[in-house]
Amino acid sequence: MKLFTYLNYGGNCAQAFRFYEQHLGGKIEMMMTRAQQPGVGELARELRDTIMYARMNIGGTVLMAADVPENYQPMRSAYLYLSVDSTAEAERVFALLSDGGQIFMPLAEQFFAIRFAMLRDKFGTSWMIIQERPQP
Numbered sequence: 674m675k676l677f678t679y680l681n682y683g684g685n686c687a688q689a690f691r692f693y694e695q696h697l698g699g700k701i702e703m704m705m706t707r708a709q710q711p712g713v714g715e716l717a718r719e720l721r722d723t724i725m726y727a728r729m730n731i732g733g734t735v736l737m738a739a740d741v742p743e744n745y746q747p748m749r750s751a752y753l754y755l756s757v758d759s760t761a762e763a764e765r766v767f768a769l770l771s772d773g774g775q776i777f778m779p780l781a782e783q784f785f786a787i788r789f790a791m792l793r794d795k796f797g798t799s800w801m802i803i804q805e806r807p808q809p
Contacts (some may be wrong), residue, residue, distance in 0.1 A: 680738040683745030686724035690794035698729035747797035754801045763788035763804040770794045
C-alpha cells in the first residue's frame with residue numbers, strides 16, 4: 674500500500690507545478706492537458722489547456738494534481754508539510770510561497786521548531802514550512 678497527495682487546481686496547475694519545479698527543486702515527471710489525452714473528442718476551448726494529470730517528485734515525495742475549474746475550491750484543513758534544513762532556507766521558501774498568497778501564521782520561532790509558518794500560496798495550495806528543532 675502507498676499513500677500519495679493529489680491536489681486540485683482551478684486552472685493553474687501547470688503554472689503551479691512549474692513554479693514548484695523552478696523554486697523548490699521539484700522534478701515534473703508527467704504533465705498532460707485534456708487536449709493531449711488519447712481519444713479526446715470535442716472539447717470546450719476553455720478546457721483544452723487545462724491539466725488532466727500531472728506528477729512531480731519534490732523532496733523525495735510524489736505529488737499529483739489536475740485542474741478542476743468547474744468545482745475548484747482552495748485547500749482547506751490540509752497542508753503540504755515542507756521541512757527545511759536551515760533558517761535561511763525557511764525564510765527563502767516562506768518569502769517565495771507567501772508572495773501573492775495568504776499568511777495564516779507568520780514564519781517565527783516556536784517551542785517545537787526553530788522556524789514554522791502556515792500559508793496558502795497564490796495557486797491555492799496550503800503549506801506548513803518547518804525548520805525542525807534537533808531532537809536530543
